[in-house]
Amino acid sequence: MNLLAIGGSDPSSGAGIQGDIRVLSSLGAHCLSAITAVTIQNTSTFEHAEPVSPRIVGAQIRCVISDFELAGIKIGMVYEKGIIKAIHHILEKTRIPIVVDPVIESTTGGRLLAKSAVDAYKKLIIPLATAITPNQKEAEILAGMGGPPGRTARIIQEMGAKNVIITGIKRGRNISDYILKGDTHRTVSGAWIRGANRGSGGVHSAAVLFGLASGYGMQETAKFARQVSHDSIRDAKKYGRGLPITDAAPENRLLGAINRIINTKGMAKLIPQCQTNFVHSGPGPKNTGDVLGVAGRIVRTGDHVTMAGTIRYGGSKHVASALIAASSKFPQIRAAANIRYSEEIIGAARAAGMKISSYDRSREPQSVQSVPWGIKKALARTKRPPDVIYHAGGWGKEPMIIIFGNTPDSVAEKITTLIET
Structure with a gap:
């Protein structure tokens, strides 16, 4: 199964395109990539993000689409308005599943979506989404307001996303994801694992892409993604001096096949x-x-x-x-x-x-x-x-x-x- 990840390059391999390749490969997919920006960051600090020209971003996507039969696409970091327009122009008539992971800020502190690009993001990227997977903070930024996940999810859905999954809602000793599909909402929960990490949001959205591209229903996809995300956090390892990096669990490939x-x-x-x-x-x-x-x-x-x-x-x-x-x-x-x-x-x-x-x-x-x-x-x-x-x-x-x-x-x-x- 061929899946395309569109996003930024992370030299620490904790997140970004490198993380997507690691996770989707562990699930048994062949992960293709189109890089939107080169970041300078590690597990402790964020220094800079350099966007790739919209022309080159578009050329990468077209080159992949011309050669490979894709089962699904993930859109991560897009950074600026020109890149957003280029992606929208190519994908607006796409019929395969598209998962949008609204990458707004790095866990190491950098801005990954320019403030001047937020309106274009809402207008041109969110409507492409078969599913969008913001965490609570990202959902509130996109919705333009705080409040319970049901309210922010509904606002994001009204922007054009078919399904909304708000992740990382802490409830006691559990962590929950709120899923809005049409007029129906569900919650998927798992055990909360204490401590910060790098890459768990990307792991979750990659697993959502794998599930939808494999033909799972939305509820089954959400459960699958929650499990893959939980296991990656459980197995996170401290490779550098900063945050632990989520790891692709050995169970992933078997779980994906099951x-x-x-x-x-x-x-x-x-x-x-x-x-x-x-x-x-x-x-x-x-x-x-x-x-x-x-x-x-x-x-x-x-x-x-x-x-x-x-x-x-x-x-x-x-x-x-x-x-x-x-x-x-x-x-x-x-x-x-x-x-x-x-x-x-x-x-x-x-x-x-x-x-x-x-x-x-x-x-x-x-x-x-x-x-x-x-x-x-x-x-x-x-x-x-x-x-x-x-x-x-x-x-x-x-x-x-x-x-x-x-x-x-x-x-x-x-x-x-x-x-x-």
Whole structure:
């Protein structure tokens, strides 16, 4: 999935274009960029911002659009009126999701949107927004007044934004985001993590872009972005002498792939009776503690699918064991998920050109661990990494398919292909 980030360059890589690339890459997207300004800042201080000429900003965007099929666009720092006009002129008829992150001031103190450009921003950038993601302070600046988030969100919505997410509303020990969609509002909350950091707003808006571009609904997107943002703050590291920089959590790529499949229409038909798990590891996993999985399951609820649990190392036993066995022969295999078995699904996998192997559970010795034994039997029959390994069941054992891939994204892609075939 190709996503374009438009914004300023941050040499500390805490925020800006560098932050967008880091976050969106961790989620499995290919992040393209168009730089609007070069900032001179680090984790402690802000010195200067030098805008790129509107002509060059526009040329970057056109160059990317002419070559890549984009699934979505994020607009961050735009700095001055000429750049705002150039962006609006190119994107005003765009039909893909556009997320606007109103970057007004740096956490290190610099002004990132000229005061003379605020009116143009309201008139030309906000109406482009499928979703706009100001924090409370930014929302009040854009609305021209203080007050509860419902009031400022409504004013911003009236400027033309389709959806408004006001982030970082502290309520006791929780932090909340206020979501306004049409006449409906919702709140998404999570645990508040004490301390300042650099980049959390950019992480959140990048995750919103990923969610919308992946086809999630607004509520699902907001929940996903809140989780990604929370994890990035939790894992923030102090690289320089100033503020800690939010980090792209290792769970991001798996979480992004899980959200992709649970928001795919028809996924409920692929959930087995034992439910689904989805796992991911680094190179050479030795035991289930080396493998990220869902501590719980991905479950069917009527015609819908939801993740009931959290992602953690050791979260899966059976699917993680299958991944470990597969990666021992084919080290490039780093992800797997189990789905319901049927002859129709296997037929769809064949029609899609997937590499398929299988094993017979009736031949399974009582003295061995079932999953690694079966996977190794299936792997012995193939010289190439399989996309699919299945068994047709046994006495008291549910038939099962396991989808393998080099990344969580590739597993999600194969699953969506099976749904659509």
